[in-house]
Amino acid sequence: MKQTPYVGRFAPSPTGPLHFGSLVAALASYLDARNAGGIWRVRMEDVDGPRCRPEHARALLQSLTAFGLAWDGEVATQSGRTALYGCALDALRARGCLYGCACSRREVSDSALDGIEGPVYPGTCRDRRLPWEGNAVRVATRGAMIEFQDRCQGVQRQALERDIGDFVVRRRDGLFSYQLAVVVDDADQGVTDVVRGADLLDSSQRQIHLQQLLGYQTPRYLHVPVATNAAGQKLSKQTLAPEVNPREAIRWLNLALAFLGQPVSSASTPQALLAAAAQAWNPARIPAVRALPAPLPALA
Ligand SMILES: [Zn+2]
Incomplete structure (x- = not known):
């Protein structure tokens, strides 16, 4: 039997620029895909309406580029896929x-x-x-x-x-x-591997339930710890997570690698760092917890 080629994705809500928490999620899914010689897609999850703005989506893509996180194919947008x-709703109704x-x-x-x-x-x-x-x-x-x-x-x-x-x-x-949107998008894009933050761990069963009802394949799942602030809250725009500065890409990428339990790198460009990190990527070294404090010095 022919093995399905790996297709991964990073699916942020475009509610603001990349911060440490979203960098960790992007990096984990990128490295897992590249380590497997797979495809890595980016999809904007903007079904949530007014908080998602096109300028935020542009800023997010610009920072991914600055960090060397090059995606494959077109960027998909949920709002264009209703x-x-x-x-899918008709199929469930039937x-x-x-x-x-x-x-x-x-x-x-x-x-x-x-x-x-x-x-x-x-x-x-x-x-x-x-x-x-x-x-x-x-x-x-x-x-x-x-x-x-x-x-x-x-x-x-x-x-x-x-x-x-x-x-x-x-x-x-x-x-x-x-x-519903996530399940339909993942199936439509042929996603085989979902790598994302553990804040979505308990959503997976709802998504699998819908996959089963719709007759879709269930992807493999890898949920990495969520980065929290000193008060134990998930880093997000609402908890005022600091942006990561693309001019210090190497430093931030190494902090994210360390957060994921991976070896850090002395490479001098983001591209070289990511190539080495993709080769060394070992999910077994990721701490098997739902949340971890973000590295404090980085937040100073
Ligand atoms: Zn009711």
């Missing part, structure tokens, strides 16, 4: 696993037990046959047990119905959910 998400939900956020939290990510939707509207128009659309999780082997974090298991509950695939305002 027709595909609509097709399988009878979707339903309209009229519950407000308040109603859900009042009637729900807490799961892994807050209130678990108790399935109130499952059998109410509500119209989709003006309502959220949820996917049923009845009895789904999802288990997968993460290449860094080990075996992951969720009883989806108990731990997460029926989740939204299209919001009341008509926007497709992140979970």
Whole structure:
């Protein structure tokens, strides 16, 4: 049997310039792809609407280039792909696993037990046959047990119905959910390997559930630790993560390599550093934890 060639991707939300946390995620997925002689794609996850701006996407691509992280092919943008998400929604509808939900956020939290990510939707509207128009659309999780082997974090298991509950695939305002968009994009782009931050580890089971319902292949997963600030919060625009300065690319790349448990390099260009790091890349050395403090001196 012919082996599927490796296709990886970096899929940031274009909400601002690259910071240490996003550099780590980009670097890990880049090195894993290059080590395997594979393809590395970049995709802008901008379904989240107004916070995502074209100038942020441009700034992000410029910093990837400055760090030597050269991607293959065109940069895909989720906002240009809504027709595909609509097709997937039709396929799920045909399988009878979707339903309209009229519950407000308040109603859900009042009637729900807490799961892994807050209130678990108790399935109130499952059998109410509500119209989709003006309502959220949820996917049923009845009895789904999802288990997968993460290449860094080990075996992951969720009883989806108990731990997460029926989740939204299209919001009341008509926007497709992140979970659905990611699954459709990964399948459409032939992604074989998802390498990303462990803040998305618990989303994987929802994505695998959708892959199974849609008849897609499930990719391999590797979730690397998320970089946190001194208060233990994930570095992001909201937690005021400092930008990484492309003029100090070597220093920042070495800090990111050390964060990932990989040997640092004395190379003098980002390209030479990345070539050496791709060859030496060993995921077994990545700390198998969900979060790690970012290197403090770097934040000074
Ligand atoms: Zn409901």
